[in-house]
Amino acid sequence: MSNEIPVKQVDPTPNPSDKGNKDKSIDLYASRQKIYVKEVKGLFQKIRNVSLLALMGMYFLFAWLTLDGQPLIHFDLPAREFHLYGVTFYPKDFFLLSAMLIISAFGLFFITTLFGRVWCGYTCPQTVWTFIFMWIEEKVEGNRNKRIKLDKSPNSSEKIIKKTIKHTLWLLVALATGLTFVGYFYPIRELIVDLFTLHANGWAYFWVAFFTVATYLNAGWMREQVCLYMCPYARFQSVMFDANTRIVSYNPNRGEPRGSRKKGADPAELGLGDCIDCDQCVQVCPTGIDIRDGLQYECIGCALCIDACDEVMDKMGYPKGLISYTTENELEGKTSKLLRPRTFGYGAVLATMIGTVIFIIATRVPAQLDVLRDRGALFSFNGEGRVENSFTVKIQNMTEVPQSFELSVDGLEDIRIITPTSVTVASGEVLSLPTVVDVLPESIEVTNSTIRFQATSTTDSSLLLETESRFVGPRPR
Template sequence: MSSQIPVKQIDPATDASSNKKNSETVELYASRKKIYVKSVQGLFQRIRFFSLWALMGMYFLFCWIQVGGEPLILFDLPAREFHLFGTTFYPKDFILLSGMLIIAAFGLFFITTLFGRVWCGYTCPQTVWTFIFMWVEEKVEGTRNKRMKLDKSPNSREKVVKKSIKHAIWLGIAFATGLTFVGYFYPVRELAIDLFTLQANGWAYFWVGFFTVATYSNAGWLREQVCLYMCPYARFQSVMFDEDTRVVSYDFNRGEPRGGRKKSASKEELGLGDCIDCGQCVQVCPTGIDIRDGLQYECINCALCIDACDEIMDKMNYPRGLIRYTTEHALEGKPSKLLRPRTFGYGAALMLMIGALVFTLVSRVPIELEALRDRGALFQMNGRGMIENSYTLKIQNMTEVPQTYNLSVSGLESARILSDTRFQLGSGENLSLPTVVEVNPESITDSNNDIIFTIMAEDNGDLRAETESRFIGPRR
């Protein structure tokens, strides 16, 4: 059985003229249009107000607070000490930092499967500083309409003054942000004095300036561009979404067909839905999208459109919730599930990592002991006929106070340390201790024997560490 493909004869001349007539120029790059965000009040805006100011307060205050003479949080890179909430960590504890980062990642995944990008809308640093900068802009330049009118107006004394005040405040906030960030790596009390007295080193000025410029640019100028084009989270979030993820959504079935009407008009008689097409949800959106177009990667779940829409619904005497946190299944009239296999998977991984981190922290002993055997000689006989091996012990006191330690050795019956076994170490101090161990030849049954060095604090029996090494003797 044969088949034929229909063929149409094309006249090149006719086709070219037709294409030229119907062709249109499409711009592959569209210049950015500035978004003027309208201020709105409501439940979710109040929640954000408290979350943002709480986060800002912690950020700006934690580096100034001291516990026992040490900063509450300080990453002292030159000293290789990391002070976190009264506990000092060292490079060997980096596994704990890895665990914390993994927990943060799985926590973000877990929350995203349940509630979408609530991290972006309420706690992301970009959101925090952007909303602060927008708040300053509104206080200085006025409401959305006034800001639009001011930008379109020609340069005048009033415009220059307002713009100058706004940018001066922005730069002040950005400088405080940069100073505070560097203050988590350089004692902030010293940094503040050294900066203004020109005593700080060049790197301190560079990093304070870098984060000042970055904050001023990201929160003042780029704003939604960071969320749309620079943040990877916006791109891979869809992998964690499903039909039961609770996100900000427009109820299409209830709102359509949309259209304007008087408050006294009957929507049933007009054949309209609840949406009056006022555009308030678009005017308050910090990324400039229309939530009525459906789920979009630009949406950061800030819920400003919910507050704006609820305000309009109240004025029209319509039920709230035309725009709300809901799921795709719920919008389709299907039951929604809060807990699904995906959430169980992320939740189980999260709980496992938290348990492992807590166990590691609880079982962590703030003392380090390492034994390095002298490779220059296998063994030697002393004047008493004993066999000696030489070692170098590396000891570090990782507690917050000085400690007195006692050193002992075990593993061979007659093993004895010839050097001093009692010594004191200050907080964070390292000690390289040459040590000689002697053993009676009669106690040795093999040429290669296990021995264990143990170090213990005098005032705290729980503060102890041990390490294994080898004792070499003559062949039998």
């Protein structure tokens, strides 16, 4: 079955080269054409290099750093503990993770409303790893023209050697990526040793292999296809754009009509715009688009076309900025507004969420006291004639060191705990302690009284835990 459908030229001024309204065919499912990205230097490429080095440095380094003997970042799934920068979180803190994800989402919305897809162009992992792989390809196979020539040439020893070196380096980077990612869940110093001594469990081998293959395919082979067809952000980003969003744009009022000319030629005398139709902006684009065709969802905002165009304008003696970060209003000669209702809304929600999370973490008590009353019996009398109630006291220690606690209870006159009151709770442990509380019958004024349990740490004086429960006794006389 053919994937082509006939279409007709309906433009009231048909293109002469189309010979009237002759039927033409458009291939709806064209196979991917490999994009050969040309190396370019400039301001935005320097910014990207800095962000790339910073992000990659943090990713590969943080897995090795420790704080007080604990990995700086460690997601300990078997123990259900999450260690982040010296703070330990537990499953009950899951709402903080949800809040952080919401903050990330609104942060993305806020930045997109202001500056378009700068996240994609400078910090997205797909972009970062793709640029690393492209850099390796450039160093091994040569510049754009050499790579095109090499791919078109028949197999030879030189071609095989270069391709082998390139793919070997790609796989090494991908392997380092996979090892590091798993190292955030399985302490990387132990992981490396266990993997190469065959002592690691099967899941460790599986996930290292999975992320190695995923990195190799996504950054080495698929590249822009991930951004165009797999990433949902490319599809809904336009909802956050408006006429004041600053995005990478070509200025047709200045650039059109295009045409080649000699260096130093006055475009006005030639009846041309500043664009010399050199296609440099197309050759440096990692997604293979022509920015001069207007806003396209494929554009990731990397600004390589700006660097390339500015370099050409500088050589021609023309002002820079034919392609630039600008807004629709500025292109139409209007004034752009940085602050507007949409940005205020996103900014307010973002600031509120960040402030709330910071407050919760700053005031978070790294221990928890819960008391469960034994519902199997209301009360009983002991040998001293005192009324007893049974409880289960649970103390969770979320600090990095063991904590010793002294238990006490108040709320009724002469109330006491008759089981051991001194306990030690290991780091990350939830201690469950059966506890008996008794009181003189004369102190009971109602059958159901409120009492308060306290657990005071003798290790850290700042840890004072309190919770309420109920004490049940006989009907007072």
